[in-house]
Amino acid sequence: MVYRILEKTPLCPSCLGRLFASRLRGYSNRERGLALMRSLVMELEHRVEEGDGEARLMLERIAPSLPQEFYQSLDRLGIKVEERAPCWLCGGRLEDWLGLHRRAAELVRSLRAESFVVGVVLSKALSQREDELLRTNMVTTGESIRQEVKREIGKRVMAETGVPVDFERPGVTIMVTLPQGIVYARPNPILVKGRYLKTGRNISQTRWTTRRGERRFELSVQDMLEPLREALDGAELVLHASGREDTDARMLGDGRPMVVEVKEPRRRRTSLPVVETLLNTRAKWGWFTLEGPVTRDYVRELKTSDQHRRKAYRALVTSDKPLDPGMLEEAEKSLSGVEIRQRTPQRVSHRRADVVRVKRLYETRLVQLAPRLLQAYFLAEGGLYIKELISGDDGRTQPSLSSVLGARLRCVELDVLWVESS
Ligand SMILES: [Zn+2]
Incomplete structure (x- = not known):
């Protein structure tokens, strides 16, 4: 077998040994190949000494494949190697x-x-x-x-x-x-789990550019995370968050769960507390906590669990007419522990499918600040659109704060106060 192979194809010991890699366990392919060559040469040597002319021819044919260590034996039998044949497979490399x-x-x-x-x-x-x-x-x-x-x-x-x-x-x-x-x-990318606060308005979560490449908002949460990309000398930074607030809403409380992905990091280790301090010193409109590395599975989980997380909101609400303080308590009651039927809001209908969602509104608290000014607190199931819960969105959200108070209401400021941790 070994002779039939080497006769047609010159191979180095490693490439020969690799053909029998599952035999002679514990040896390298080179050792295995040399062992095969040694036993073959020994056998042929013996036959040549016995006067076997065929064996001499065989030895001559495979001689160009054999490494230096066989030359003493070949010499003794008067076999000269004119030119060594490079390994057909690896070329001796x-x-x-x-x-x-x-x-x-x-x-x-x-x-x-x-x-x-x-x-x-x-x-x-x-x-x-x-x-x-x-x-x-x-x-x-x-x-x-x-x-x-x-x-x-x-x-x-x-x-x-x-x-x-x-x-x-x-x-x-x-x-x-x-x-x-x-x-x-x-x-491979590094994924860091953490939370972010957005303390300013008109800030998008990720960089948002128009089709012409112009920025819709000057600043994004993603931009504020740049020092982490720099610390790891990465090519790109991607922000994965559990849901997203409107660009004009702040994200307060203890923040929104996120995973920051740094792609192609040329440095793989850094002190997260140091980076965290750096982030918080540099970011004017954000606050970050970095908890530690996570796997890709965690990102998937983070993104799919958003719908189940409860959220608390605070909204500043204006009314087209003075509100009767006596009605507020009634409104709180009728908007606590209820299901809200919400058709996809007009403002997002160009990029979201037009469907009716049913979301739970757990609790509503209202504080009147002036005859036509309210502060409203909501505890709701993830995915409920709060601005439309207030305005009613021309009847597309039912019931709404507008419908129960019988006034045209508008949310002028919105803050997310709390996002439930899973
Ligand atoms: Zn080879």
């Missing part, structure tokens, strides 16, 4: 490829990776050759170059840097391109 671990370890170190994984990309030509070799020799005991390079570089980088391999959630993916031997790092 496998050792160089495995030596790429030095570059890989450098990258893992310089990025201060918490964990890593090695990925190998083979050129089409190389993987076709490998397939052909396995197929024509009907080998089922082999492994691929990709597997060997991945495993060996991984082992060596781990030994050199002490940084563990993590197949599930690696901090950094080290990519190795063969046969070129290019090594580069793909730092």
